[in-house]
Amino acid sequence: MINKNDTGLVKRSQAVIPGGIYGHMAVRGFSDTLPQYMADGNGCRITDTDGNTYIDFMCGWGPVVLGHRHPTVQSAVAEQLKRGDCLNGASPVMVELAELLVDTVAHADWAMLAKNGTDATTASVTIARAATGRRKVLMANGAYHGAVPWCTPVTAGVTAEDRAHLDYFDFNDLESVRAAAARAGDDLAAVIVCPHRHDVHRDQEQTDPQFARGLRELCDRTGAVLILDDVRCGFRLDIAGSWEPMGVRPDLSAWSKAIANGYALAAVTGTDALRDAASRIFTTGSFWFSAASMAAAVATITELRETDALERIARAGQRLRDGLAAQAAAHGFEVIQSGPVQMPLLRFAGDDDFTLTRRWTDEAGARGVYVHPYHNWFLGASHTDADIDEALERTDGAFAALTR
Amino acid sequence: MINKNDTGLVKRSQAVIPGGIYGHMAVRGFSDTLPQYMADGNGCRITDTDGNTYIDFMCGWGPVVLGHRHPTVQSAVAEQLKRGDCLNGASPVMVELAELLVDTVAHADWAMLAKNGTDATTASVTIARAATGRRKVLMANGAYHGAVPWCTPVTAGVTAEDRAHLDYFDFNDLESVRAAAARAGDDLAAVIVCPHRHDVHRDQEQTDPQFARGLRELCDRTGAVLILDDVRCGFRLDIAGSWEPMGVRPDLSAWSKAIANGYALAAVTGTDALRDAASRIFTTGSFWFSAASMAAAVATITELRETDALERIARAGQRLRDGLAAQAAAHGFEVIQSGPVQMPLLRFAGDDDFTLTRRWTDEAGARGVYVHPYHNWFLGASHTDADIDEALERTDGAFAALTR
Incomplete structure (x- = not known):
């Protein structure tokens, strides 16, 4: 992806914001593919300023429990x-x-x-x-x-x-x-x-x-x-x-x-x-x-x-965890999934410096799945089975990319 | 004024909020007449939960510089x-x-x-x-x-x-x-x-x-x-x-x-x-x-x-200060008005413990003018000449009440 608008915003921000951005949302610290700026969000989907849409597994880093613009x-x-x-x-x-x-x-x-x-x-x-x-x-x-x-x-x-x-x-x-x-x-x-x-x-x-x-x-x-x-x-x-x-x-x-x-x-x-x-x-x-x-x-x-919102969050998280476990195994990777399924984290076994994990989250990001290499993710009540399955189709490609 | 709704909210709040309320907006610390709860705001007017409307000279304690719901x-x-x-x-x-x-x-x-x-x-x-x-x-x-x-x-x-x-x-x-x-x-x-x-x-x-x-x-x-x-x-x-x-x-x-x-x-x-x-x-x-x-x-x-918003704020503040000075003198009071006219404060001379000043701000509050006895007030761009003149009509009554 070439994120022209994002690149332009990052350049502009470097002139007027210390380090271009600060705090937990400084993307440069955890991804080479995810954009720094976001244009909108709806349910469990967020769209960057170049029009790329992501299935959102950070939920605004936690706050968005019911989905964007509920x-x-x-x-x-x-x-x-x-x-x-x-x-x-x-x-x-x-x-x-x-x-x-x-x-x-x-x-x-x-x-x-x-x-x-x-x-x-x-x-x-x-x-x-x-x-x-x-x-x-x-x-x-x-x-x-x-x-x-x-x-x-x-x-x-x-x-x-x-x-x-x-x-x-x-x-x-x-x-x-x-x-x-x-x-x-x-x-x-x-x-x-x-x-x-x-x-x-x-x-x-x-x-x-x-x-x-x-x-x-x-x-x-x-x-x-x-x-x-x-x-x-x-x-x-x-x-x-x-x-x-x-x-x-x-x-x-x-x-x-x-x-x-x-x-x-x-x-x-x-x-x-x-x-x-x-x-x-x-x-x-x-x-x-x-x-x-x-x-x-x-x-x-x-x-x-x-409502059954909290049950749906747990259900979505379990479905994601099960799917990722099966995918990793199918591609020959050993991964460690930790934490509650509503706040998951995936790391490749032995990947103590997160190099391989970050390659994988970058490959997922490039395929429109927003996940983090070393901070827990967040599920929300807007993640349906269909959203999880679509995310898994994309992460399958991310695993496959690592084997090439 | 008997503010039944406000009294009810204060009672309820005492059960679930430490002290009933905390921080700078705890009305009990500075007024016997002003309500603790507010229902709405529009321009320079705010209305409490009993339907009493006040000309607002606190502007949300500063933030509301252009007027409520600009x-x-x-x-x-x-x-x-x-x-x-x-x-x-x-x-x-x-x-x-x-x-x-x-x-x-x-x-x-x-x-x-x-x-x-x-x-x-x-x-x-x-x-x-x-x-x-x-x-x-x-x-x-x-x-x-x-x-x-x-x-x-x-x-x-x-x-x-x-x-x-x-x-x-x-x-x-x-x-x-x-x-x-x-x-x-x-x-x-x-x-x-x-x-x-x-x-x-x-x-x-x-x-x-x-x-x-x-x-x-x-x-x-x-x-x-x-x-x-x-x-x-x-x-x-x-x-x-x-x-x-x-x-x-x-x-x-x-x-x-x-x-x-x-x-x-x-x-x-x-x-x-x-x-x-x-x-x-x-x-x-x-x-x-x-x-x-x-x-x-x-x-x-x-x-x-x-726009000329900042000039209008200064103009409103000056009009209020001039009017209050004339009123105080007419009623035989010596008052000290301090600070920028956009962030005024009025204290009665010699009133070192703010007793008389608080009586006056309470009388003003009872007449629908929201001012504070010992924290600076705030003017906003929504205060017109007519608003200031209406406020002054009411504060005239507050000064008169102190002479009785």
Whole structure:
């Protein structure tokens, strides 16, 4: 493919945007064939500025859980925009959304709303410190909890003091958590953890239920706050919270991404014990009370609750996983598919530097399947059996290309 | 007024939102008469859930610079939403907006986009540290630069280390800046400052041009980065940057609020010297590349550039200030009106605890004029002479009420 329009946009962007683009959507970091710019999206299809259409397995990097431009969500937003969005005070839909979150999320007695996943993780840590009067926060080595100095994976511009009260454990290794907790002593404020290990540049790792239960017990015993960073998984795996199937409930959860099918929103939910602390911290933003994204969230969560959307996502993910496994085998490749089927990742066995995997995702991209070599993908409720089968026809060509 | 619907929403919110509401829009902190919830907005009028309409002098606390539901901005958003918003990659409008910012903002060679004003101030500080390899950042005592641990005005949940490398000066006091710079020595990364002093709970204070020039000289001499926090003033006072009339250009500016007439967007603009550092930090968010708010920003900035919107805002602000001054005098009150007329504040002389001022803003609120006792107000381009005159008729009643 020669993406003339994309090439032109990239050239223009290099003059006016540092590095041409920044953050997780910088395509140059993970693909030689995928375009940097996108013109539109509809359901599970996205189209670039040169008119090439892709079956989308990133879903806007997670937010688009129902499909691009889902009619119910779009209508809710349009109706709210007819009334107003950024007013002097909240709109009634804020109360409606908070009530819906409390009713939907198993551990939630209250909700606060924000804009970025990082807002929600940062507020969670701050609430935990305010509640406990302690400082130390434990997180897993390699985990992603946002992109500000206390947690960003790149340390340019970060000072040592930004992370003075963080300590680290290994995911699924309870002994390492206990050791970190011992180091924190009576200054342990919180443990923050993702629902499963979905760090970039490695296979995903499902959570050992014993690990989750052990974290819960440790927090109960020490009076520390258990924070589940459900930003990436939330509202895609289990509507009540991603650890609900294991029966382990956090004290605080951070949410964003899929909460409003692509509209900018984040949330913290918490238990009654943390309500006072949540009301004592001061965190806010110019657009945190804006109504349109809240209307989108009410529509999205309602659709997820009242339809079989989550089952369809799991079904599509399983169909994709089964198909890719069969295809790889047929072409003589050993692949490792990891993580929940709703958030899959495929890596070629032994391909520790992702060279072969990236060749494959590039070949898939060139055939109109948008997947990532080392960050988990996302399925959505708009992926039908027919979409998956069409995607598999194309990935078959990608596998075949690797054998040539 | 008995606002039954608002009372009902407040009661419901107390069950599901910590404190009922949080952040800057918590009405209980500044008014006994204004409602917590708003149903809609149109131009410079907002209507609460009980059907009471207010002439809006907060403009959504700044963002609404052209008026609520401005048709040009609403059309741009609707058109973009027809194509897509949160896609796998940026949309062409991101390049268009970055080019427009570089063309509009006097000091800007590049732009980065985010969601919150706090995102922009935090990224600015991080870029300054990455560029200089130094750590110390100087800010004015009492200045507001956002609501995360390094800068939030309330310290619940904040650790000492979150502010380990901040030091403080007094606004408009160059000697105090020089003393802080001397304390920082060769570790001085940046000075962050607002265009004028607009701290809550005090009269606003215009910037002494000698102070601004002195900061510029100090940064030039020490190699520190001069950051202008133009989040609150930007795109309302001078389209090229709020210090442009003084001829003082920062190295970095943080923008948000008025940039997209109420849609969630923030920006950092910077000079070529900081482009490399800006590309080396890692900061991002799930919705930072979403297209609809960028389309809103292009429409807003274009409208501000191509019409007399900014002149109309200044004219409305002057008319309001003159009218209030005459009214206060006629009723025998001495009032202090401070700040730019586009972002006014009124305080009764000698009313150091704002008791009388709050009585007056409450009386104004009860008469359908939405103003604040101790946070600057905002004028917008939708305030006509007739709107100002109608507001003044109502505030006359508020002054009269205080004499009874």
